[in-house]
Amino acid sequence: MKKTLVLGASLKPSRYSNLAINRLVNNNHPVEAVGLRKGEVAGVQISTEKRGFKNIDTVTLYLNPKRQEEYYDYIISLKPNRVIFNPGTENPEFYDLLKKNNIEVEVACTLVLLASNQY
Numbered sequence: 001m002k003k004t005l006v007l008g009a010s011l012k013p014s015r016y017s018n019l020a021i022n023r024l025v026n027n028n029h030p031v032e033a034v035g036l037r038k039g040e041v042a043g044v045q046i047s048t049e050k051r052g053f054k055n056i057d058t059v060t061l062y063l064n065p066k067r068q069e070e071y072y073d074y075i076i077s078l079k080p081n082r083v084i085f086n087p088g089t090e091n092p093e094f095y096d097l098l099k100k101n102n103i104e105v106e107v108a109c110t111l112v113l114l115a116s117n118q119y
Contacts, residue, residue, distance in 0.1 A: 001030060002058050002119065003032070003056055004031050005080070006024070006035075007060070007075070008067070009033035016110075020060060020110045021041045025042040026042075033045070056080045058080055059084070060110045062086055065093075082105070082106050084110055
């Protein structure tokens, strides 16, 4: 199982980040979440702070490229194996930075990866 940080987590059930948390939990992946508002989704606490989570395999992004900038150093500091750029989060500048830090870049949809057993 791949411990995943959902960055840009939302309490709104219609948001893709919310759906991703639910599907990750349903697929037995441990989940951490950071968003704008504290709350809980599928038993996962959403933090509003950049916490020093341990053993993160995957960071899945739900932030537009401009909003990602303040998280560059934070994400790199977590030393994930990969970062998934979901639709609308594509960011070539950040791809380069991640690759320089030996972090895999995957431009994909977390929901599709889970649904097709490619996660």
